[in-house]
Amino acid sequence: MSTCTRLLLLLASVALASANLQAKQPNILFIFSDDHAPQAISAYGSKINKTPNLDRIAKDGAVFVNSFCANSICGPSRACILTGKHSHKNGFLRNGNRFDGTQTTFPKLMQNVGYETAVIGKWHLSSDPTGFDHWEVLPGQGSYYNPDLIQMDGSRKRYEGYCTDIITDNSLSWLKARDPNKPFLLMCQHKAPHRNWSPPPRHYDLFQGVEVPEPETLFDDYSGRSDLLKENEMSIRDHFYWGHDMKFHGENLFPKHFRSGIRNGEYARMTDSQKQLWDDYYAPQNQAFIRKMNAGELSDDDVTRWKYQRYIKTYLGCIQAVDDGVGRMLDYLDESGLAENTVVIYSSDQGFYLGEHGWYDKRWMFEESLKMPFLIRWPDVIDPKTESAALIQNIDYGPTFLDLAGADVPAEMQGRSMVPMLRNQGKPSATWRDAIYYAYYENAAVHAVPVHDGVRTERYKLMFFPRSREWNLFDLEEDPMEMQSVHDQPSYAPILAGMQKRYRDLRQFYGVNSAVIPETRGDLERWRTRDATISKNAKKGNVDLAFIGDSITQGWEGRGKQVWEKHYGSRNAINLGIGGDRTEHVIWRLTHGNLGKIKPKVAVVMIGTNNTGHFDQDPQEVAAGVQRILEILAERLPETKIVLHGIFPRGPNSLDLKRLNNVAINQHIRRFADGDRVHYLEVGDQFLAPDGTISKAIMPDLLHLSTEGYERWAKALEPKLQELGL
Numbered sequence: 001m002s003t004c005t006r007l008l009l010l011l012a013s014v015a016l017a018s019a020n021l022q023a024k025q026p027n028i029l030f031i032f033s034d035d036h037a038p039q040a041i042s043a044y045g046s047k048i049n050k051t052p053n054l055d056r057i058a059k060d061g062a063v064f065v066n067s068f069c070a071n072s073i074c075g076p077s078r079a080c081i082l083t084g085k086h087s088h089k090n091g092f093l094r095n096g097n098r099f100d101g102t103q104t105t106f107p108k109l110m111q112n113v114g115y116e117t118a119v120i121g122k123w124h125l126s127s128d129p130t131g132f133d134h135w136e137v138l139p140g141q142g143s144y145y146n147p148d149l150i151q152m153d154g155s156r157k158r159y160e161g162y163c164t165d166i167i168t169d170n171s172l173s174w175l176k177a178r179d180p181n182k183p184f185l186l187m188c189q190h191k192a193p194h195r196n197w198s199p200p201p202r203h204y205d206l207f208q209g210v211e212v213p214e215p216e217t218l219f220d221d222y223s224g225r226s227d228l229l230k231e232n233e234m235s236i237r238d239h240f241y242w243g244h245d246m247k248f249h250g251e252n253l254f255p256k257h258f259r260s261g262i263r264n265g266e267y268a269r270m271t272d273s274q275k276q277l278w279d280d281y282y283a284p285q286n287q288a289f290i291r292k293m294n295a296g297e298l299s300d301d302d303v304t305r306w307k308y309q310r311y312i313k314t315y316l317g318c319i320q321a322v323d324d325g326v327g328r329m330l331d332y333l334d335e336s337g338l339a340e341n342t343v344v345i346y347s348s349d350q351g352f353y354l355g356e357h358g359w360y361d362k363r364w365m366f367e368e369s370l371k372m373p374f375l376i377r378w379p380d381v382i383d384p385k386t387e388s389a390a391l392i393q394n395i396d397y398g399p400t401f402l403d404l405a406g407a408d409v410p411a412e413m414q415g416r417s418m419v420p421m422l423r424n425q426g427k428p429s430a431t432w433r434d435a436i437y438y439a440y441y442e443n444a445a446v447h448a449v450p451v452h453d454g455v456r457t458e459r460y461k462l463m464f465f466p467r468s469r470e471w472n473l474f475d476l477e478e479d480p481m482e483m484q485s486v487h488d489q490p491s492y493a494p495i496l497a498g499m500q501k502r503y504r505d506l507r508q509f510y511g512v513n514s515a516v517i518p519e520t521r522g523d524l525e526r527w528r529t530r531d532a533t534i535s536k537n538a539k540k541g542n543v544d545l546a547f548i549g550d551s552i553t554q555g556w557e558g559r560g561k562q563v564w565e566k567h568y569g570s571r572n573a574i575n576l577g578i579g580g581d582r583t584e585h586v587i588w589r590l591t592h593g594n595l596g597k598i599k600p601k602v603a604v605v606m607i608g609t610n611n612t613g614h615f616d617q618d619p620q621e622v623a624a625g626v627q628r629i630l631e632i633l634a635e636r637l638p639e640t641k642i643v644l645h646g647i648f649p650r651g652p653n654s655l656d657l658k659r660l661n662n663v664a665i666n667q668h669i670r671r672f673a674d675g676d677r678v679h680y681l682e683v684g685d686q687f688l689a690p691d692g693t694i695s696k697a698i699m700p701d702l703l704h705l706s707t708e709g710y711e712r713w714a715k716a717l718e719p720k721l722q723e724l725g726l
């Protein structure tokens with residue numbers, strides 16, 4: 001055979017292979033629920049329920065036992081999936097954010113390679129879905145009973161019945177009505193089993209007369225870990241509502257044990273016949289509980305146990321309906337002949353506490369809410385009953401689906417395609433990740449879970465809590481229930497150091513710069529009050545001069561008070577300083593009401609010294625935070641001139657490490673001066689002796705100014721203010 005013939009044959013076989021690939025673009029059925037913890041799936045070894053239909057996916061395909069979310073909360077997890085990016089990159093950090101639907105998402109890219117795409121059910125991203133040929137989604141959290149679904153024309157359609165069944169029905173209808181000549185992506189997304197757990201009538205009595213086993217850590221006292229755990233408001237013991245969670249009607253009879261205030265909204269939506277069925281089942285149980293309570297037969301722990309049973313049985317009842325729906329979908333794939341070319345995935349937006357640590361809900365980086373179920377069936381590729389321990393994350397879903405579809409995975413996506421690993425029966429290659437990064441941003445929200453982030457490897461988990469600047473380290477082999485942080489145990493010092501390095505490396509790899517990620521400190525009352533006062537004052541407008549910063553700025557109201565009166569008392573000035581703030585907090589405040597109606601002629605900005613008090617935050621990162629503040633001011637106050645101060649010196653002498661960090665930050669931020677709007681002004685020399693030391697007469701604690709210090713600041717600033725027309 002000549003070389004030429006050989007080449008032609010080779011080309012022909014390449015063309016044939018690519019044509020086959022095209023013809024075989026698999027359908028993707030992505031069934032996704034909300035708050036379904038892996039420990040409530042029998043394929044994951046559940047001790048409390050059976051999920052025969054979910055198990056069908058695992059039995060025919062693979063179960064991933066180390067599947068994690070990037071941010072354990074509903075909206076953010078969905079945004080991570082759609083974009084293949086961590087929250088700080090896709091911009092959806094917290095519930096209540098609005099998803100930017102103009103971003104690159106995997107459904108859009110699948111449309112580009114010929115897929116017909118649809119999402120039906122829970123969406124929860126505020127903006128309308130983009131990238132779908134068909135969508136029909138619940139408004140916000142949606143309802144279990146007689147749900148409304150938003151239509152593509154913006155109208156709402158109410159369906160009578162049970163939400164999980166309706167989402168399944170509508171998904172099946174779409175499958176039957178779609179273009180049979182195109183491969184499909186169907187995202188069937190259930191509300192269930194999200195709070196407030198309301199099962200369908202057919203599953204009310206699923207666990208009647210049965211005591212569901214309690215988790216070992218139901219009575220966790222939160223010792224041995226960050227004290228921030230003790231602030232939680234998600235405990236079965238203290239935080240269930242009488243009506244909303246525990247399904248009682250009427251007034252809260254036992255306010256010591258139950259919260260009042262939120263009634264059972266699902267009951268209110270029910271038809272009379274639905275109410276009748278509900279009451280037939282729950283009323284006798286409720287009455288029996290009330291009788292026992294009134295007779296003094298139940299200890300406090302007994303009440304917690306009763307609440308756990310009420311919670312877990314309603315939660316599991318909701319899951320059973322999801323399992324029913326999965327069964328109907330799988331049956332349809334079988335009957336229609338679609339099964340063999342359809343990849344089926346089951347997942348949920350994050351895990352959930354089923355009484356572990358005494359909790360319900362999610363958010364924390366502990367295993368139960370960090371984990372997500374991930375079951376996948378890919379006929380003829382993944383062997384039945386495959387189990388994989390690879391560390392996968394929800395940012396991998398998009399890249400995986402794109403790879404399945406034969407589409408390119410854009411470099412901006414941070415997740416990785418699992419397809420090579422799936423073809424290799426769940427065994428990851430040597431270059432697959434060995435650690436995942438996690439971040440939770442929803443500070444000061446319900447349930448009082450603090451901002452934290454961290455990394456998890458196969459064996460260890462490191463968490464960082466910025467508010468208390470605390471590390472927690474867990475050895476998951478020795479302590480799988482995460483009851484004792486070992487960060488301060490000498491024998492773990494090398495592990496801690498290694499994990500801290502891993503943490504910094506991964507943050508750098510994913511481009512996490514906390515100095516630019518808007519963050520509230522609203523979980524601190526002092527901060528919350530000050531922030532509200534500033535916003536209230538700013539609403540009045542009539543401001544010519546604004547000072548923006550941290551405690552050094554706030555101190556104009558303390559030791560600087562007389563100086564302020566003298567220099568600014570008659571110049572319509574406002575103080576936007578809050579002690580302890582870093583750049584990310586100022587970014588938050590300026591975009592959450594602190595600018596009110598003010599349109600100052602001049603804004604004086606000094607921020608960043610607290611960023612250096614954080615764990616060695618890189619000066620360049622802090623400078624990016626300052627830059628973001630300048631951008632926000634440019635967007636919102638385009639007419640305002642900015643005096644950007646170099647961060648004041650601190651510490652005893654010029655070798656102080658925190659001072660050096662400020663010096664380095666100043667080297668970066670001085671370049672933000674543009675000769676017009678932004679004026680850089682460094683006045684640090686005013687506070688220093690010629691040898692670089694700081695006198696305690698000027699800075700009593702070597703960080704904050706004395707009255708004399710404020711006088712020097714005002715004098716050094718004055719010429720610039722006058723130059724800018726003040």
Ligand code: CA
Nearest residue numbers: 034035074349
């Ligand atoms: Ca959720």
